[in-house]
Amino acid sequence: MSRPSTSAHGHVLPLWVYFAVFLALLGGTLLTSWVATIDLGRMNDLVALAIAGTKAALVILYFMHVRYGTKLIWIFSLAGFVWLVIFFVLIMADYETRLPVAGWGG
Amino acid sequence: MSSATETAPARPATLAHQFESHEQQSLAAALGMWAFLVQEVMFFGGLFTVYLVYRTLHPAAFLEGSAHLPVDLGTLNTAVLIGSSLTMALAVRCGQLARGKSAAFFIAATMALALVFLGVKSVEYGHKWHDALVPGLRWAPSPEADPHLNLFYALYFVMTGCHALHMLVGLVLMVFVARKAWRGGYTSANNVGLECLGLYWHFVDLVWIFLFPLLYLLGRHGPHP
Numbered sequence: 637m638s639r640p641s642t643s644a645h646g647h648v649l650p651l652w653v654y655f656a657v658f659l660a661l662l663g664g665t666l667l668t669s670w671v672a673t674i675d676l677g678r679m680n681d682l683v684a685l686a687i688a689g690t691k692a693a694l695v696i697l698y699f700m701h702v703r704y705g706t707k708l709i710w711i712f713s714l715a716g717f718v719w720l721v722i723f724f725v726l727i728m729a730d731y732e733t734r735l736p737v738a739g740w741g742g
Numbered sequence: 743m744s745s746a747t748e749t750a751p752a753r754p755a756t757l758a759h760q761f762e763s764h765e766q767q768s769l770a771a772a773l774g775m776w777a778f779l780v781q782e783v784m785f786f787g788g789l790f791t792v793y794l795v796y797r798t799l800h801p802a803a804f805l806e807g808s809a810h811l812p813v814d815l816g817t818l819n820t821a822v823l824i825g826s827s828l829t830m831a832l833a834v835r836c837g838q839l840a841r842g843k844s845a846a847f848f849i850a851a852t853m854a855l856a857l858v859f860l861g862v863k864s865v866e867y868g869h870k871w872h873d874a875l876v877p878g879l880r881w882a883p884s885p886e887a888d889p890h891l892n893l894f895y896a897l898y899f900v901m902t903g904c905h906a907l908h909m910l911v912g913l914v915l916m917v918f919v920a921r922k923a924w925r926g927g928y929t930s931a932n933n934v935g936l937e938c939l940g941l942y943w944h945f946v947d948l949v950w951i952f953l954f955p956l957l958y959l960l961g962r963h964g965p966h967p
Contacts, residue, residue, distance in 0.1 A: 648838045658828040665820045665954075669813060672959035680963070684955035691951045699831045699944045708773055716780035720787045724794060731795055 647704040657698045664691045756932035764931040771934040775941045782908075786949050789901050793956060796897065800890040807894030809961025810875065812866060816958035819862045820950065826855035827947040834940040837923060837933035845936060846924035849916050852943065856909055856916075863906055870895070898957055905953060908946050915939055 668687040676683060697703040702713050754764070761767040797804045833848035874882035876899065877892040919939045922928065928936050 648835060651832075651835075654828060654831050654835070657831075658824065661824045661827075662821055665817060665824065668955050668959065669817045669962075672813075672955070672962040675963040680960075684959055685952075688952050688955055692948050695827065695944050695948055695951070699827055699947075700941055705772065706769060708769075709776060712773060712776040712780060716783035720783055720790075723787060724791060727791055727795065728798070731798060 647701060649698070649701075649704075653698055657694050660694055661691050664688075754931070756929065767932070768934055768937065771938055772941070775938045779941060779945050782945060786901075786904070789897070789904065790952070790956075793897050793901070796890075796893045800888070800893060803888040803890035804894050805961045806888050807891050807898065807961070808957060808959070810873075811898070811958045811961070812869070813958050813962060815862055815866055816954055819859050820954045822855050822859045822862070823947050823950050826852045826859070827944055829855065830940050830943045833923075834933070834936055837928045837936040838930055840928065840930045842923045842926045842928055845928065846920045849920040849923065849939075853913055853916050853920075856913055860906060860909060863902065867899075870899075901953055901957070905946065905949050908949070912939070912943050912946055915942070 664687050668684055671683050671687070672680065674680075696713060700713075702709055705713075753759075757764055758767060761770065829848045829851040833845045833852065836842075836845035836848060870876055871880055874880045875891075875895050877896040881892060881895075883891050916939065919935055923936060
């Protein structure tokens with residue numbers, strides 16, 4: 637992994653990186669707004685989340701400099717999202733497998 | 743052999759005593775900030791989990807509620823917030839290059855964009871108040887509305903409200919960091935405060951990147967107008 641470094645210890649990215657990420661984020665926003673007008677059934681959610689996930693990755697890697705961070709920063713930043721996914725999976729494994737109980741609505 | 747106090751080089755005032763170098767100090771600060779942000783991920787993660795569960799249980803109510811939200815204002819606000827992330831990233835870059843006044847300028851631009859976002863948001867809240875779609879305070883949806891519509895709107899207000907609260911906190915912090923940057927308080931060796939503010943602001947942007955499709959875009963197609 638190359639480090640575009642200029643200062644004593646920082647990682648000063650060239651300006652074009654920030655503008656390229658900005659344009660990609662704007663493009664992703666317009667794309668997700670447009671795709672939402674097409675009825676893809678269940679796929680709408682997956683496409684929207686895939687676009688949002690890509691945008692989030694761009695923000696984390698470049699705006700938040702994680703790409704040029706130490707391994708410890710990588711572990712910390714990944715841990716939150718990995719645990720969140722575990723949380724979602726276990727919660728939904730519960731809700732999706734519950735049997736209806738007599739007297740309870742829904 | 744002279745004592746350590748005589749031979750030790752002069753310590754920069756910006757370097758806290760427990761650190762050996764500015765680099766170590768910056769890494770510790772970034773790591774601490776990330777530990778805080780992971781905790782924030784868990785905070786918003788709880789809200790996203792509530793969203794996930796109730797949407798699975800009442801999908802029609804979420805489609806209907808989402809169809810009432812203004813997609814154009816939501817898209818505009820997303821673009822505004824992304825713009826504020828860009829200006830914040832540029833402010834941090836200026837801090838790295840010890841260009842304090844430019845950093846202060848970019849923080850001011852970030853604050854302006856944040857105020858635009860909150861202004862648009864308050865217009866949206868005003869519309870919901872006018873339409874009596876505020877659960878608990880002013881709630882009178884049309885009689886044909888889904889009986890669980892209040893779940894969507896309660897989540898809408900709590901999630902966007904917590905997000906807006908984070909923006910307000912960011913705005914207050916920006917006042918102090920911009921002032922310090924303007925006075926030349928950040929050098930290329932020491933810009934910890936500015937970097938941490940940047941991380942915080944990008945996190946606020948991250949939350950919105952997920953809130954926007956999950957709240958605004960569900961109802962753009964499908965049975966509801």
